[in-house]
Amino acid sequence: MSLTVGFKDVSKRFGPVQVLHGVSFELAPGRVIGVLGENGAGKSTLMKILAGYEAASEGVVELDGQAVRFKGPREAETAGVVMIHQEFNLADDLSIAQNIFLGHERKRFGLLDDERMAAEAGAALRQVGLDCSPTRRVGDLIVAEKQLVEIARALSRRARVLVMDEPTATLTPSETERLFALIAQLKAAGSTILYISHKLDEVERITDEVVVLRDGRLVARRPTGSVTRQQMASLMVGRELADLFPPRHAVAADAPVLLDVEGLAVPGWCHDASFQVRAGEILGFAGLVGAGRTELFEGLLGLRPSSAKSARVAGQAWTRRNPRSAARLGLTYLSEDRKTRGLHLRMGLAQNLTLMALERYARPLLEPRREQAALAAATTAFGIRTQDADVPASALSGGNQQKLALARVLQPDPKVVVLDEPTRGVDVGAKRDIYFLIQRLASEGRAVIVVSSELLELIGLCHRVLVMRQGRLVAELPQDQLSEELLIAHATGTH
Ligand SMILES: Nc1ncnc2c1ncn2[C@@H]1O[C@H](COP(=O)(O)OP(=O)(O)OP(=O)(O)O)[C@@H](O)[C@H]1O
Ligand SMILES: [Mg+2]
Known part of the structure; x- marks a missing residue:
């Protein structure tokens, strides 16, 4: 046999x-x-x-x-x-x-x-x-x-x-x-x-x-x-790897709140969630798969039915919530499901990259030269490895698709960045690149939310972590209290 x-x-x-x-x-x-x-x-x-x-x-x-x-x-x-x-x-x-x-x-x-x-x-x-x-x-x-x-x-x-x-x-x-x-x-x-x-x-x-x-x-x-x-x-x-995580910068106590969500409800998935994230801050969302983290953000982005008492991006009321209005206000979102929502697999790499910016500005004319320049910049900045830039996104390896998806959501220069499982399927070297990139995004004054099932990633990266269990935010842990045991205890309800 x-x-x-x-x-x-x-x-x-x-x-x-x-x-x-x-x-x-x-x-x-x-x-x-x-x-x-x-x-x-x-x-x-x-x-x-x-x-x-x-x-x-x-x-x-x-x-x-x-x-x-x-x-x-x-x-x-x-x-x-x-x-x-x-x-x-x-x-x-x-x-x-x-x-x-x-x-x-x-x-x-x-x-x-x-x-x-x-x-x-x-x-x-x-x-x-x-x-x-x-x-x-x-x-x-x-x-x-x-x-x-x-x-x-x-x-x-x-x-x-x-x-x-x-x-x-x-x-x-x-x-x-x-x-x-x-x-x-x-x-x-x-x-x-x-x-x-x-x-x-x-x-x-x-x-x-x-x-x-x-x-x-x-x-x-x-x-x-x-x-x-x-x-x-x-x-x-093929070489020795240095520290996986970048050093963390401090977040000013009076840094402006860039995302303020109150009483968000996503029927079947999330009840009465309220949270804020400040400029410069990396906020983690921990929880078991199925706890409702992805659905919370899909609801917030208007990708599923939801209601909220209030939602503000950089101080501006965000009333009709959808990905387009989010992008206009300066919030971008990397979906965990890159196959159906993250990338247009049949389209070229450059088109994928500029699509976000395009959706935002609705510019009628595409300029292939600028598109190629954006792609060249992104492949370097994100370490996207392809021997041929002229292929559809489907021809990239899994991890490189993830890097392209990440590059894509950062094209419009957002204020708030929500990343759902940003390093899924990514190799150790590229993980490190992504961690340093997230750190840079935050230190430049953006607010970054990282939804992740990898506890070590949240512990190594975040200033603060919210834990979700069965559709509710059940705990908030500051950086100095982050540990695997505590996160697991809150996520499973054995605390
Ligand atoms: N259909 C295709 N056309 C052109 N190039 C392709 C095609 N399929 C794969 N490649 C290229 O072959 C190389 C190897 O890809 P492969 O998917 O085997 O990598 P991998 O080791 O599985 O990576 P990962 O860890 O990211 O999944 C990559 O450079 C990829 O872009
Ligand atoms: Mg693979």
């Missing part, structure tokens, strides 16, 4: 751009392998070649010593190779069960066996701990739920080789634990798990060995126990 996986001199070119250079390694079955590398290093591309989503330009993938050339993911899945995607690969208009069985429908006497599929889908959902009906439309799920459906889909394929591309980016700690238990079961059953993650603590915990890619080349392979996290990070970036 088990399979040996081999990469033999695998190279990949997209047009003139070569993103993988002769990668070779072999994996014995029944192990968990961490696949590490900076954003754009080629991790997803290499795994997509294994799972039949992309074809190698040169070289081959071997299973049990036999060269395989899958014509598509369905063929790979039939051979037992399944991939869980970083950017979800689900059909929004179909139900959960339909998504799980897409291309592998269960049939009985030549007809679709709906009953069996509903039962199997239900079982798979229970395995991943998603408490919801298999008949629900995937488009109605939140990001974390979609991630669990992706995992359930992979499990129902009975994978012998399972690729997980950043599977825990949106999961709660308990969902993550459940996933780790599933991984342990699959491993015990002889499956090979390839685990791509920028969360090095997870890599340290669950993998047996790590392979490291840098600029499309295999640069290291080590038993996990023989390297520290710091060494993993250095292998990825």
